Amino acid sequence: MDKILLRNVTIAGEKFDKLYVFQDDNGAVIVLPLLWTIHLSKTNSIYGWNTISKGTAGLRLAGKATITENFEARIVSENTIDNYVGHLFKLLHYVNDLHKSKGTPSVHHTHEINSPFLNHYLNDFLSNQLNSAASLSAHQAAISAYFNFLFSLRIKERLFTTIPRKTLQKIADRNTSEKKINYVSRSDRAALLRACNSQRDRLILRMGYEVGLRTEENTGLLLEKHNAKSKTHQGLLNLFDELDTHPTKQSFEYLLNGKYTKGGKSRNIYFDRELLTVLRHYYLNERKVIVDQAKTSCDTLFVKSDVQGRGLPITYRTASEIFTKAREKIPYMNSKLSYHDLRHTFATELYHQELYSPSGHETRSESAALLVVQQRLGHASESSTKRYIRLRMQMLAIEGGEQ
Numbered sequence: 001m002d003k004i005l006l007r008n009v010t011i012a013g014e015k016f017d018k019l020y021v022f023q024d025d026n027g028a029v030i031v032l033p034l035l036w037t038i039h040l041s042k043t044n045s046i047y048g049w050n051t052i053s054k055g056t057a058g059l060r061l062a063g064k065a066t067i068t069e070n071f072e073a074r075i076v077s078e079n080t081i082d083n084y085v086g087h088l089f090k091l092l093h094y095v096n097d098l099h100k101s102k103g104t105p106s107v108h109h110t111h112e113i114n115s116p117f118l119n120h121y122l123n124d125f126l127s128n129q130l131n132s133a134a135s136l137s138a139h140q141a142a143i144s145a146y147f148n149f150l151f152s153l154r155i156k157e158r159l160f161t162t163i164p165r166k167t168l169q170k171i172a173d174r175n176t177s178e179k180k181i182n183y184v185s186r187s188d189r190a191a192l193l194r195a196c197n198s199q200r201d202r203l204i205l206r207m208g209y210e211v212g213l214r215t216e217e218n219t220g221l222l223l224e225k226h227n228a229k230s231k232t233h234q235g236l237l238n239l240f241d242e243l244d245t246h247p248t249k250q251s252f253e254y255l256l257n258g259k260y261t262k263g264g265k266s267r268n269i270y271f272d273r274e275l276l277t278v279l280r281h282y283y284l285n286e287r288k289v290i291v292d293q294a295k296t297s298c299d300t301l302f303v304k305s306d307v308q309g310r311g312l313p314i315t316y317r318t319a320s321e322i323f324t325k326a327r328e329k330i331p332y333m334n335s336k337l338s339y340h341d342l343r344h345t346f347a348t349e350l351y352h353q354e355l356y357s358p359s360g361h362e363t364r365s366e367s368a369a370l371l372v373v374q375q376r377l378g379h380a381s382e383s384s385t386k387r388y389i390r391l392r393m394q395m396l397a398i399e400g401g402e403q
Contacts, residue, residue, distance in 0.1 A: 001025055001096055001107070003089045016041050020085045022092060022107070030107050033088060036149045040081050044259065045073040047148035071152070075264035079216040079316045087142035094121055111150055115159045118143060123167045133168045182344035184209065185398045188333055189345075195326040199282045200302055204319050205326070208342025211269050212350070212376055213256075215339045216316030220260025221301040223283075228257045228266045236301055240280040243273070252276050256378075267378035347373050347385070348395055 002023045009016050020037040022030040040046070050070045076084075095113070098104045105112045122140055130136050140161055150156035184192075189209060196202045207213040207221075224235040233255040242252060250273050258266040271279065283301060290303055294311030302314045323339035354369035356362055367382075374385040 001089075001093060002027075003085070011038070014038075014042070022089065024107055025096070028108075030092065032108075032110055032150065032155075033092065033146070035153070036088075036146055037085060039149060040085070043073065044078070044081065045075050045264075046084070046145040047071065047073050047152050048144065049148075071148075075258055077216050077260060077262050077264070077316070078219075079214075080262060082316075083138060084142035084145055087139045088146050090126075090139070091121065091143060094125060110146075111156050113147075113159075115161065118147075118159060118161050122161060122163060127163075127167050127171055130171065133163075133171050136163060136167070136171065181398065182337075182341045183348055183395055183398055184337060184341055184345045188330070188337075189342075191330050191333065192323070192326045195329040196322070198305060199278075199286045200305060201322045201326070203279060203282055204302060204314075204322055205339075205342065206275060208319065208323075208339055209345045209349075210275055211271065212343050212346035213269070213319075214262060214343060215319035216262070217256060217260050218302055218319045219300060219314060219316055220256050221254075222257070222299050223301060224299050226257060226299075228255055228259075233257075235299075236279065236283070239271070239276060240283065243277060243280065249273065261378055263378065263380065265378055265380070267375070269376070343377070347377060350376060352395065 004021045004023065006019045006021060007017065009019055011019075016038075019041050022033045022037075024030055048071075050072055051068075092107045092110075095105070095110065096107050099106045122136065122143075126139055127136055130139070140163060144159075144161060147156060147159045151158050189205070192205055193202045196205065204218055207218055208215075222235050223237050225232050225238065226235060227233070236254065239252045239254060242249060252271045252273070253268050254271065256267055256269050258264045261267065279301065287301070287303060290305055291297065291311045296303070296311030298311070298313050300313040302318070304310055304312050304314055304318075320339040323337075323342070327333050327335070327337060351369050351373045354372045355364060355366060370382055370385055374382055377385060379385045
């Protein structure tokens with residue numbers, strides 16, 4: 001079996017910048033997964049079920065609330081799509097191995113797969129291969145997205161998958177690896193910046209720990225005005241102008257379009273005056289030289305600087321690649337740290353800034369501080385945000401007691 005990534009391909013008159021194709025052991029295209037990847041490429045969306053409860057609080061307590069489920073599409077990021085495609089490919093490998101050993105349906109007949117089969121795959125097979133409950137949940141989400149697509153085509157009934165507590169406990173018991181603290185110290189951040197060769201790379205690292213961006217979200221910093229939430233929002237060029245028109249303003253708001261976020265949900269992000277000034281300097285100098293030489297034009301702030309693709313928008317992996325290259329130049333730095341840990345760092349510091357005064361006294365409730373972090377990270381629930389928060393003593397221990 002093989003998974004092939006095609007770029008700039010035209011099929012039946014439709015042009016695709018990027019398209020995944022699955023092939024069986026004989027090189028034949030697996031059609032149903034191809035239809036799904038075509039859908040992903042054209043719409044950047046997946047299908048899912050949204051549960052809505054209606055009725056007064058009293059009625060809900062009495063068990064008389066009206067529960068409805070809507071089957072609808074939602075936008076997901078390019079990074080999520082790539083991950084989901086990879087997770088489906090793993091399932092296809094499993095289906096293919098069973099077909100060859102036991103004569104079960106082949107990869108060309110995924111529409112014959114049922115819920116018990118998927119639950120066995122998740123809880124009895126995959127759970128023994130993965131090291132975290134989060135990874136297992138990601139595979140479950142990808143599988144659901146694929147079979148929901150088949151449901152939308154009316155060629156498959158709705159399937160249900162569950163991951164019981166005992167499966168999660170099994171993974172937790174097996175995973176005895178040392179837990180790293182997802183916090184990058186100030187000295188390590190300074191070393192990372194020194195290891196960078198360009199202003200662009202330094203700024204992209206700062207986007208992680210000063211703004212809280214995921215690696216793929218760096219592709220969503222647009223220069224011109226753009227539409228989101230049925231409204232037109234300011235581009236970075238508007239914010240650059242505000243540096244001059246509002247000389248005392250210290251914080252600048254930008255709406256990050258859901259097209260570039262993990263959950264497909266737009267959110268506000270914030271630049272302080274110094275950071276926005278440096279972003280403008282990059283736009284007017286280093287970036288301008290690159291796009292002028294390459295004779296390109298694009299709406300994204302960060303552009304490629306290498307020979308291949310020079311002047312074109314960076315990819316969703318660029319930030320992670322920059323972090324890894326910089327980290328590898330620092331022998332003493334924890335090799336397990338990644339770009340996403342800069343986002344953890346942002347959340348940790350923001351949480352404690354909201355919760356504590358400079359002298360270390362609590363100034364507000366933990367729930368109020370968490371809500372601020374939740375909104376800035378774009379999380380749908382507080383439980384997701386809590387995973388990003390390091391204890392104050394841990395952070396101070398890493399920083400050597402500095403406030």
